Amino acid sequence: MQKSARIASALAAAVALGLVSTAQAQQHPASGGKEKCYGVAKAGANDCANLSGTHSCAGQAKTDNDAAEWKFVAKGTCKSMGGLTADEAKAKLKGM
Incomplete structure (x- = not known):
């Protein structure tokens, strides 16, 4: 009886991990x-590195609405x- 309970627990854990992975992939x-x-x-609310290369982390934007x-x-x-696409933002920055 204990062996079957362990097997059932292992299967339940495997299924749960699969569901969590699927949910995370859908939210990425x-x-x-x-x-x-x-x-x-907005300033301090960017998601990652900027195009100009002055920083490489989220939350480091210095001004609002920087291209x-x-x-x-x-x-x-x-x-x-x-907003702008990456190509539009690069063109705008190049023209500045």
């Missing part, structure tokens, strides 16, 4: 539900927020 920004949007991050800074936003909403 790169999984398709999010896109990088440049020029919409070099980005945030993940829901796919298809960047333009309506006044």
